[in-house]
Amino acid sequence: MRVLVTGGSGLVGKAIQHVVEKEGRGKEEEWIFLSSKDANLMSMDETQKVFRKYQPSHVIHLAAMVGGLYKNMKFNLDFLRNNMYINENVLHAAHEVGVVKVVSCLSTCIFPDKTTYPIDEKMIHNGPPHESNFGYAYAKRMIDVQNRAYFQQHKRCYTAVIPTNVFGPHDNFSIEDGHVLPGLIHKAYIAKKEGEPLVVWGSGTPKRQFIYSLDLARLFLWVLREYPEVDPIILSVGEENEVSIKEAADAVVHALDFKGDVVYDTSKADGQLKKTASNAKLCSYRPDFYFTPFQQALKETCDWFVANYDTARK
Template structure:
């Protein structure tokens, strides 16, 4: 969870944080998050905790006169059965993938609350929808983390212990990855320049969608792993693809340059190795 001190599940703690800091602008990243398998185990927890967190933050922002709130959604909120590429108009067009429906519906409700806040109070609360985020300071927990940090940690251990690398799933699933440093730059642009209540997808283009196998190969190369790579097809792939259009972003920022994927992977792997003892894992 991201936040001032802890996840603001309690309304009282959230108000106390706003009272202490008196922010005029808020980037709302606080959430209960996890990878595919943790979501599959704890859909109710993901629903309840995230609904509470989001309502507490947005209500406190209103009570303390915050000028702008930028919340963070996820591409997993989009309908499971849809046409591709997905875009910002399609969020509520059908149920999300069953693997993480609790988290997905809770995140969708931010968009509902933003629109209602604007309708009732005229406040400018909006949301961004990043694709799969990775980078330094991520949660590298193998069981509960997201796919890339989990792969980095697994590969590090496989190299250290001289064992094969086991990748969960077939490796065929497709994802668009965004480097956390690029995402941070875009968050600041949204905070300063983007004036719509409707959400905006922050992502590399459709042409940069990669297979999990390609991503795993990039991690293997970056960490110099020489052993065997085994794909465990008894483990779920999750949604096969979630191809997102960044046309709206490109309309605003046609010249924004994303960090090349392999460079971003190398920087993330180097950070993890250098900070292994203190990294979240």
């Protein structure tokens, strides 16, 4: 079993590498973690070359153009085109070299904007996604379509996981382009250092389910090794663990021991107010899975960011 991980230097890739190295790999497993330095996956030629070089039997596909709300709103076309190129090239190259299982990474933002809650795996294609990130959402939805087509035509077991908001060490802590939690961590760090107020973009009312990257990594390995379906599976904490952006900001303030004022800039967009996801399918397979408590995971992430501030992506 030779596992090739695309996007291996990112948030989830680093978490998978940590879990594989620290918590044990399976018997006769070889792991290869690719970064953008190894191949430009928007190029079919470069993608085919790297797959022919390593001849993987299994693939975890994480590589993507990603960003937070405001970057998505500004570059919907780029998110659509670049991710469609990457996904098409990776899945085609995997099929060419005989990869028996691919696990791709989707996102809860691909679900319809107008929907009932909680959302589940059968609702992905029930309507248009939120207008703020329709480019990324449609590109990711197509992975599910392609997986079904590869199974129908070639009996390939290509599947996908749908994590909720992921955070942890090695995240992109960019204030302008990153996701909400790492952006808040970086802003709070700077505000504390400079004695300024922490400015939170938006009203603080939207709610999200956050999953710690190390928990997600453990679930990724279970999906790779044991999950039998082509249909995707949501990987998330339960609905009862949903956190508002204000609660997340308060948790960051506590974790970094920030003593200043917290101000909400309501001139900034909130994005989707909620995208509550059901983890019932996951619980039916893994009722015993233990999720790291949010406060503990956030403290570990903040501690990592402070310790690695000079080299962290930001």
